[in-house]
Amino acid sequence: MQKDIYIRAACQISAQPPLSEEWLDAPVRYSEPYVRAMDPDYKRYLEPNVARRLGKLLKRAVLTARRVMEASGVACPDAIITGTGLGCIENTGVFLNALVREGEELLKPTSFMQSTHNTISSLIAIDARCHGYNSTYAHKGISFECALLDGYLQLKAGEASTVLVGAHDEMTPEYFVLLKRAGYLGGAPGGFGGETAVSMMLGRQRAGSLCRLRGVEIAYRPSADEAGRILNGLLQASRCSLDAVDAVMIGTNGHPRNDAVYAEMCPVLFPGKPLLRYKHLFGESYTAPGLGVYAAATVLHRQRIPGHLFVHAPGEAPRNIHNILFYNQFEGKNHSFILLSSCGE
Amino acid sequence: MQGGIFVTGAGILSAIGKNKQETLGALRERRTGIGPLRYLNTSHTEFPVGEVQWSNEEMCRILQIPDTAVTTRTSLMGLIAAREALDQAALPDKRAPRVALISGTTVGGMDKSEQYYLDFLENDTRNAYIAAHDCGACTEMIADYFGIFSTVETLSTACSSAANAILLGAMLLREGRVDAAVVGGCECITKFHLNGFNTLMILDREPCKPFDACRAGLNLGEGAAYLVLETAASARRRGVTPLCRLSGAANTSDAFHQTASSPDGEGAYQSMAGALAAAGLAPEEIDYINAHGTGTVNNDLSEGIAIQRVFGPRIPPVSSTKAFTGHTTSAAGGVEAVISILALRENFIPANLRFSNPIQELAFTPATGDEAVGTLRHVLSNSFGFGGNNTSLLFSKIE
Numbered sequence: 001m002q003k004d005i006y007i008r009a010a011c012q013i014s015a016q017p018p019l020s021e022e023w024l025d026a027p028v029r030y031s032e033p034y035v036r037a038m039d040p041d042y043k044r045y046l047e048p049n050v051a052r053r054l055g056k057l058l059k060r061a062v063l064t065a066r067r068v069m070e071a072s073g074v075a076c077p078d079a080i081i082t083g084t085g086l087g088c089i090e091n092t093g094v095f096l097n098a099l100v101r102e103g104e105e106l107l108k109p110t111s112f113m114q115s116t117h118n119t120i121s122s123l124i125a126i127d128a129r130c131h132g133y134n135s136t137y138a139h140k141g142i143s144f145e146c147a148l149l150d151g152y153l154q155l156k157a158g159e160a161s162t163v164l165v166g167a168h169d170e171m172t173p174e175y176f177v178l179l180k181r182a183g184y185l186g187g188a189p190g191g192f193g194g195e196t197a198v199s200m201m202l203g204r205q206r207a208g209s210l211c212r213l214r215g216v217e218i219a220y221r222p223s224a225d226e227a228g229r230i231l232n233g234l235l236q237a238s239r240c241s242l243d244a245v246d247a248v249m250i251g252t253n254g255h256p257r258n259d260a261v262y263a264e265m266c267p268v269l270f271p272g273k274p275l276l277r278y279k280h281l282f283g284e285s286y287t288a289p290g291l292g293v294y295a296a297a298t299v300l301h302r303q304r305i306p307g308h309l310f311v312h313a314p315g316e317a318p319r320n321i322h323n324i325l326f327y328n329q330f331e332g333k334n335h336s337f338i339l340l341s342s343c344g345e
Numbered sequence: 346m347q348g349g350i351f352v353t354g355a356g357i358l359s360a361i362g363k364n365k366q367e368t369l370g371a372l373r374e375r376r377t378g379i380g381p382l383r384y385l386n387t388s389h390t391e392f393p394v395g396e397v398q399w400s401n402e403e404m405c406r407i408l409q410i411p412d413t414a415v416t417t418r419t420s421l422m423g424l425i426a427a428r429e430a431l432d433q434a435a436l437p438d439k440r441a442p443r444v445a446l447i448s449g450t451t452v453g454g455m456d457k458s459e460q461y462y463l464d465f466l467e468n469d470t471r472n473a474y475i476a477a478h479d480c481g482a483c484t485e486m487i488a489d490y491f492g493i494f495s496t497v498e499t500l501s502t503a504c505s506s507a508a509n510a511i512l513l514g515a516m517l518l519r520e521g522r523v524d525a526a527v528v529g530g531c532e533c534i535t536k537f538h539l540n541g542f543n544t545l546m547i548l549d550r551e552p553c554k555p556f557d558a559c560r561a562g563l564n565l566g567e568g569a570a571y572l573v574l575e576t577a578a579s580a581r582r583r584g585v586t587p588l589c590r591l592s593g594a595a596n597t598s599d600a601f602h603q604t605a606s607s608p609d610g611e612g613a614y615q616s617m618a619g620a621l622a623a624a625g626l627a628p629e630e631i632d633y634i635n636a637h638g639t640g641t642v643n644n645d646l647s648e649g650i651a652i653q654r655v656f657g658p659r660i661p662p663v664s665s666t667k668a669f670t671g672h673t674t675s676a677a678g679g680v681e682a683v684i685s686i687l688a689l690r691e692n693f694i695p696a697n698l699r700f701s702n703p704i705q706e707l708a709f710t711p712a713t714g715d716e717a718v719g720t721l722r723h724v725l726s727n728s729f730g731f732g733g734n735n736t737s738l739l740f741s742k743i744e
Contacts, residue, residue, distance in 0.1 A: 112541035122732025139481035
């Protein structure tokens with residue numbers, strides 16, 4: 001049996017032009033602290049009753065899911081797995097505001113019905129009539145990696161041969177204020193709070209795929225030594241050396257507290273490696289790493305790293321891009337490593 | 346000892362008991378935990394509930410957490426149940442190198458958010474609770490109290506969250522990712538979902554009657570429960586005695602409706618059939634089914650039809666223990682896993698309380714608890730969530 005696992009297709013709606021890879025050559029730049037996603041004209045893509053009935057987060061999820069299913073020729077994936085830090089916070093906020101402002105007597109069910117985190121995965125299953133494995137991870141800044149790890153293991157264990165993995169978080173104006181108060185967003189100029197909607201199809205078919213998914217590791221509060229051991233384990237299991245890694249994609253976002261962890265860890269974990277970024281394009285949200293993996297997969301597919309992705313201007317950009325390591329950390333507690341390779345590797 | 350996934354610890358906290366011993370006593374003596382509201386500050390006092398009979402302050406004292414610490418009711422309950430499970434599995438005393446904590450919740454810190462939401466919006470006095478709102482924060486509070494976990498994840502598939510945490514733990518063990526996994530879930534009652542369920546008109550104003558023709562909805566409950574799962578090799582190396590095996594599990598999607606189950610129970614049928622297939626067991630080998638059995642008109646009929654489709658004319662004793670505990674939502678998969686394990690080990694069928702009228706469309710009636718069962722060898726536990734997230738778990742005696 002073909003054991004290699006590939007990212008067959010991916011599709012995003014974010015602060016960059018939707019359903020496209022325009023960000024590679026013509027990235028939209030932002031200076032404001034809070035940016036909502038650029039929504040496509042849903043009427044063009046979704047049936048009127050679907051477009052009317054669903055909130056933005058769910059419309060984005062259904063549309064990106066449908067697009068990657070179509071692009072990879074999968075009508076019903078064996079598994080549907082979503083990572084979402086906060087779930088359907090717009091609907092949650094509507095119900096919660098009504099509850100705390102108007103009391104418990106006049107509430108309506110509509111917003112409650114679509115307020116649970118698993119609404120996204122279930123809705124995609126209902127939309128595509130898929131009775132297979134269906135799950136949702138909600139764990140702050142590594143929600144997406146938990147979903148990706150599950151999908152990777154489903155394929156590796158032979159439980160599934162196609163897995164739809166999504167990263168979905170919306171950011172309401174109200175929740176932006178809350179997350180700023182909590183110190184997560186708005187730490188400095190240069191970074192912005194954004195929204196994430198990205199779907200990707202994992203499978204075993206190499207032809208036409210974006211890249212190979214070699215391995216996924218997550219860790220909770222590892223010491224620097226432990227993080228190094230986990231990284232080495234990932235590279236060894238993938239028969240890849242750090243020397244063969246062309247670049248490391250990281251989650252710097254302009255927030256001093258966040259960036260300090262990368263400043264401390266990167267020189268120890270991957271000394272001298274070119275560092276790439278993605279949050280300058282897509283902003284910060286709990287599942288922004290989903291967009292980072294999408295960006296790395298796109299770069300491997302196109303075999304070109306645009307200059308704006310480099311954290312520091314490179315002496316010479318690598319010519320053939322074989323391996324990109326993705327490294328994310330959240331508040332110094334949750335860490336993840338994902339190894340992606342070009343399909344030829 | 347055979348290969349596979351073993352349960353080496355279990356902890357439970359619900360309206361019917363603060364540990365396994367109390368829970369077993371209540372089940373045996375048919376003492377329900379459903380009663381009038383006592384701890385939740387809501388105007389809906391007309392609904393009976395299954396509350397954990399401790400205040401947050403009492404739980405803090407038991408856990409020796411200063412009451413000035415930022416905590417949520419969900420995480421406090423989770424801590425108490427996780428501690429019982431860890432103690433039984435001799436963790437961390439008999440060390441396992443890589444231990445995961447995988448917890449299911451949906452409301453997370455909503456109990457505090459609904460109390461402080463206007464402060465969240467208007468001032469900086471409750472900022473610590475903004476960070477404590479999400480599901481992951483709840484799991485990390487538990488992780489940081491014990492400080493022994495190298496992998497920490499949060500599942501949120503509504504009322505099957507804890508069951509899916511158990512399923513994921515088994516996957517991580519089989520794939521050699523961890524040596525032991527503490528898996529389950531926790532959830533307190535909040536005004537948010539009490540009112541949400543009320544707007545859906547699925548709350549019974551009387552103590553609930555699962556699988557009764559006159560059932561009129563569910564009673565909310567709260568609680569937490571965790572299992573310690575590990576491989577045979579790990580249990581042997583650490584010298585701990587397993588309670589039972591997790592012999593099979595399956596997660597499927599009903600793919601029907603955001604808040605309703607399908608008329609033919611397709612998702613439930615597939616999750617039960619999938620768990621049997623994973624365990625390599627035939628339907629007639631199952632000795633007891635701990636049903637999801639919420640007491641709503643829709644669930645019990647849909648689940649009953651699915652049970653008939655899987656088991657045909659030979660349906661084993663079926664009961665819903667939600668008439669004891671209330672529906673503990675995201676924790677239910679854990680609470681009912683522990684109850685299933687108690688039944689398996691003690692060889693008894695927990696009664697389906699308050700049943701009197703058979704459902705016409707179904708060919709079976711729920712267990713009275715008086716069944717002569719002999720030895721239970723295999724027990725199936727169902728947990729179904731909003732959106733059709735259906736999961737079935739199979740626990741088996743160690744032969």
